[in-house]
Amino acid sequence: MEPFAAVDVIRAKRDGQRLSSEQIDWVVDAYTRGIVAEEQMAALAMAVFLNGMDSAETARWTGAMIDSGERLSLHVARPTVDKHSTGGVGDKITLPLAPLVAACGAAVPQLSGRGLGHTGGTLDKLESIPGWRAELSAEEIGRQLAEIGAVVCAATPTLAPADRKLYALRDVTSTVESVPLIASSIMSKKIAEGSGALVLDVKVGSGAFMKTEKQARVLARSLVDIGAAHGVATTALLTDMSTPLGSAVGNAVEVAEAVEVLKGGGPPDVVELTLALAREMLTLAGLSHLDAEEALASGEAYETWCRMIRAQGGDPDAELPKPAHVHVVEASETGVLTRLDAYAVGLAAWRLGAGRARKEDPVQLAAGIRCLAKPGERVERGRPLLELHTDTPDAVAGALAALQGAYDIGEHNPGHDDAPAVGEGTVLDVIRG
Numbered sequence: 001m002e003p004f005a006a007v008d009v010i011r012a013k014r015d016g017q018r019l020s021s022e023q024i025d026w027v028v029d030a031y032t033r034g035i036v037a038e039e040q041m042a043a044l045a046m047a048v049f050l051n052g053m054d055s056a057e058t059a060r061w062t063g064a065m066i067d068s069g070e071r072l073s074l075h076v077a078r079p080t081v082d083k084h085s086t087g088g089v090g091d092k093i094t095l096p097l098a099p100l101v102a103a104c105g106a107a108v109p110q111l112s113g114r115g116l117g118h119t120g121g122t123l124d125k126l127e128s129i130p131g132w133r134a135e136l137s138a139e140e141i142g143r144q145l146a147e148i149g150a151v152v153c154a155a156t157p158t159l160a161p162a163d164r165k166l167y168a169l170r171d172v173t174s175t176v177e178s179v180p181l182i183a184s185s186i187m188s189k190k191i192a193e194g195s196g197a198l199v200l201d202v203k204v205g206s207g208a209f210m211k212t213e214k215q216a217r218v219l220a221r222s223l224v225d226i227g228a229a230h231g232v233a234t235t236a237l238l239t240d241m242s243t244p245l246g247s248a249v250g251n252a253v254e255v256a257e258a259v260e261v262l263k264g265g266g267p268p269d270v271v272e273l274t275l276a277l278a279r280e281m282l283t284l285a286g287l288s289h290l291d292a293e294e295a296l297a298s299g300e301a302y303e304t305w306c307r308m309i310r311a312q313g314g315d316p317d318a319e320l321p322k323p324a325h326v327h328v329v330e331a332s333e334t335g336v337l338t339r340l341d342a343y344a345v346g347l348a349a350w351r352l353g354a355g356r357a358r359k360e361d362p363v364q365l366a367a368g369i370r371c372l373a374k375p376g377e378r379v380e381r382g383r384p385l386l387e388l389h390t391d392t393p394d395a396v397a398g399a400l401a402a403l404q405g406a407y408d409i410g411e412h413n414p415g416h417d418d419a420p421a422v423g424e425g426t427v428l429d430v431i432r433g
């Protein structure tokens with residue numbers, strides 16, 4: 001005999017009432033067991049979308065989703081700390097960040113997903129490295145964390161299975177964009193992976209989930225509060241996603257850029273954000289006395305990257321896949337590049353084959369875009385602005401259509417105008433628990 005009827009729980013939320021802890025625990029568990037039907041959960045998700053959940057309800061909902069599966073127990077001597085990004089265009093930060101923080105002495109268990117839509121997936125990017133394997137068992141994850149300190153791999157299906165089911169339902173019922181549902185979805189997976197601390201990169205701007213700073217702040221606060229309620233020290237950074245991060249957007253091109261950063265080079269905005277997140281992670285791990293910049297400059301982070309890639313069957317020295325076709329977009333006039341829109345570039349890269357439309361679609365490892373100028377830079381008419389990479393030349397027309405109106409070139413005199421400085425202002429704010 002079930003203790004509640006789904007219809008009563010739906011009615012309570014429909015009428016704007018708080019759900020009790022018992023109702024939340026039951027409805028999430030009963031949905032996972034198939035007792036609450038898809039159409040009932042769809043109605044409840046819409047009621048939550050319209051009437052919200054307060055922070056105590058959201059924390060409880062998160063707990064119920066964690067309890068729907070297993071929690072990884074990471075028996076490692078090092079302090080564990082992870083990072084999660086809400087997703088952005090050119091966001092390859094996990095690739096240099098995980099080995100960098102590991103090189104400083106923490107353990108970073110990065111259980112990631114694949115890309116869907118205009119933002120790329122970390123696993124898709126890493127799979128452009130010949131031989132690299134995303135699927136690891138819980139034992140392999142534990143061993144690699146203990147020996148190397150960093151693992152980036154596919155989330156095991158036993159982590160928060162309620163979220164897997166609910167996310168697919170929200171996707172087809174227009175109930176994704178609800179702060180309590182997004183926050184509980186993200187945090188249930190992250191807390192279930194067993195990390196002691198968590199740093200969140202909450203993106204703001206055209207290429208992000210949250211288009212305005214106000215929305216992003218509300219999400220960041222909710223994420224940090226859930227972490228606190230579950231005893232996981234959590235900090236959120238609000239970071240700019242109005243323009244792509246770095247120069248590379250895609251799979252193999254992003255890996256190449258991440259390796260540049262690990263070798264001490266790379267675009268200033270990628271380096272800035274990697275170091276900002278690394279410092280927050282080290283602080284939460286109790287290692288704030290260690291110098292992330294030094295670990296990057298000394299090559300220790302690059303060495304840890306090579307070990308991390310080899311441990312998962314990859315060859316860090318192998319040549320990365322090259323596209324069959326490259327199309328160059330030239331600047332239409334001379335002046336300062338004042339805007340390069342993240343969403344448009346992400347969509348164009350996706351149309352070139354870097355992303356997938358359905359979960360089961362393959363991605364092209366060599367597809368993507370290289371942004372040859374960043375906002376704030378001076379460009380000359382006819383100078384290459386964007387390089388479109390694809391294995392399917394027919395895809396170029398769709399990418400060019402996505403790029404219509406994606407950038408502005410102004411008359412500004414660099415240094416004496418209101419154009420942004422190159423790579424400036426990636427981190428907008430830090431929200432602590």
Ligand code: URA
Pocket residue numbers: 167176181182183185186
């Ligand atoms: N990412 C998630 O994991 N869940 C959401 O609901 C939205 C983004």
